[in-house]
Amino acid sequence: GVPVSTWTNADYNGATNTETPDDLTVITDRSEAAGAFLWLEHADGTFYEGEYVCAAEDVDLSNIQPDDEIFAADASGACLDEQLVVVYHYTDRADSAADQVGNNTDSAAALSLADDVFAADGVIIERDDVDVYELNVADGEFTAKLDVAEVGANLNASILLTDADGNVIAEDEGNPTRDSAAAASGLGAEITATDLTAGVYYLTVDGVGFGDPSQATATDAGGFSDYGSLGHYALTGTAVEPEIVPVAITAPADGSEFDGGDIDVTGTGTIGEVVEVTVGDETVSVTVGEDGTWATTVAGNQYGDTTITATQAIDDSEASVTVTSTAVVEAPVVNDPKDSDVADGEFVVTGTGVPGATVTVTVLTPAGETYTLETTVGADGTWSVTVQKLEEGEYVVSAKQSVNGVTSEGSDVETVVITDEGTGEDDGEDDGEDTLPDTGFDLGFAGFGLMALLLLGGGALVLNRRFTTES
Ligand SMILES: [Ca+2]
Ligand SMILES: [Ca+2]
Ligand SMILES: [Ca+2]
Incomplete structure (x- = not known):
């Protein structure tokens, strides 16, 4: 005689159908062939x-x-x-409806106020489903109301209003009442808060039981648990619209410089709203305080530019500034290459640098030609390139590295001597001069730096000729 529809798991007193007591499990069992x-x-x-x-x-x-x-x-x-x-x-059997509204404040669905009114529709899909909504209000009165299906509702809805810190402001489970064999009232819920202070609040909708089904008798159901308290609801309410202040970054100033480390970022926005501050792949969330400001710290790029972007969801506003690191990218280190033989067909140049940097290696061949090879510094800070198509003679290598658009000076130059007839196979020494007869090469040559070599391209050719002749 109670005008509430329900599914059962036979959790009421005197239940006799114990073979398939769990209706929802049976309904959603898709292993049963259609x-x-x-x-x-x-x-x-x-x-x-x-x-x-x-x-x-x-x-x-x-x-x-x-x-x-x-x-x-x-x-x-x-x-x-x-x-x-x-x-x-x-x-066929049926799947549960999808849960469209998050179950906690982190995944809450945002409610927007228009003319001081908000509204949302949802479904409580299972016993443990709750639907959490978030909204930002200004000082003043707040009301919220849940309506369930007018006829034969399964859902006995409850509503809970909490502030941003989780404090309960108001709650209601309605007052389910049997009006007739066909009609019940009070399955919805309604709350009023007369003087909310401005900020973000959360509304939680749940399906709850009523009475005490364990006390059911043949003539009095006693009540029902929240097992079958599921279904559609309509949420409506009123609140004072907040003053929407678009997000802005007040510091650091766009175009300013920093030391390549952490950056203190401050800004303004809408009271109570979350501002997401993003640098590259990293995002931090910060809440706008009651004074309308926010502050956080982000890690800047050690070298080059760092763009800081702040976004605020309530009005889709966005602000960004770009600051530049004053840190200098040092030249990469080129390890002393090992001498080798023409027959090897190649030699390897290794070094160290800033992880992730692009290393450009410039090679001066015995013929006086230069070309470049590019590689990336690994996470362990090392890099290597392979120089191929060898001819006999002395190769001079130098490198520079680029990080986030900033390029270092060139490194010190290193030389590798390529010999013929297998006499120059790697002798384990870290330099090649001992594998060659007197070339007339000034061993101090390497210290001039590659830029000097390039400027003296003609001179390099002369040296090369001497080398070739004497070997
Ligand atoms: Ca839901
Ligand atoms: Ca939910
Ligand atoms: Ca429930």
């Missing part, structure tokens, strides 16, 4: 009981489809004019 049943009816809706039917040749009678034209036949199988109605009856 099926379709087919039968034929006369136009008047009565069941066709004939032994034979007729159809055009293109109809597959072993796989009749709803659109197929099927005709009655008499007991001898002769076709009749009467077209039969193909009736399909499908059976």
Whole structure:
């Protein structure tokens, strides 16, 4: 006699159907195969009981489809004019509805106020589902109301208003009342807070039980648990619209410099709103205080520019500044390459640098030509490039590195001597001069730096010629 619809898990006193007590598990069990049943009816809706039917040749009678034209036949199988109605009856289980509103304040759905009114529709899909909404209000009165289905509702809704710190401001479970055998009231809920202070608040909608089902008797259900207290609700309410202040960054100033370390960022925005401050892939969240300001610290790029972006969801506002590091990118280190033989076909240049930096290695060949090779410094701070197509003689290498758009000076130069006839195989020494006869090379040459070499390109050729002649 209670006008509330429900699913049951037989948790009430005196339950007798204990074979499949959990309705929702049965309903959502998709391991139960879906099926379709087919039968034929006369136009008047009565069941066709004939032994034979007729159809055009293109109809597959072993796989009749709803659109197929099927005709009655008499007991001898002769076709009749009467077209039969193909009736399909499908059976299936059902999945739970998707939960569209988060279950906690972090995943709350934002409510927006328009003309001091807000509204949202939702579904409590299972016993443990709650739907949490967030809204920002100014000082003043706040009301919220939950309505459930007018007839035969399953959901007995409750509503809870909390502030940003989780303090309960107001709550209500309604007052379910049996008005008649067909109608109940009080399954919704309603709250009023007369003097809220400005800020962000959360509304939590839940489906709750009523009374005490364990005390059920043959004539009095006693109540119901929240097992089947599920279904659709409509949330409406009123509040004073907050003053929306777009997010702004007040420090650091756009175009200013910093030391390449952490950056203190301050700004303004809408009271109570969360501002997300992003640098590259990193985002920090900060809440705008009651004075309308916020402050946080982000890690800047050690070198080059850092762009700091702040966003505020309530009005989709965004602000950004770009600051520049004063840190200097040092030149990468080029390890002393090992000498090798022409037969090796290549030699490897290794070094260290800033992880992630792009290293450009400049190679001066014995023929006096220069070319560059590029690589990236690994996470361990090392890099290497392979120089190929060897000819006999002395190669001079230097490197620079670029990080976030900032390029270092060139490194010190290193030399590697390539010999012929296998005499110059790596001797384990860290330099090559000892594998060669007197080349006339000034060993101090390497110290001039690559830039000097490039400027003296003609001189390098001369040196090379001497080298070739004497070897
Ligand atoms: Ca839900
Ligand atoms: Ca939810
Ligand atoms: Ca519940």
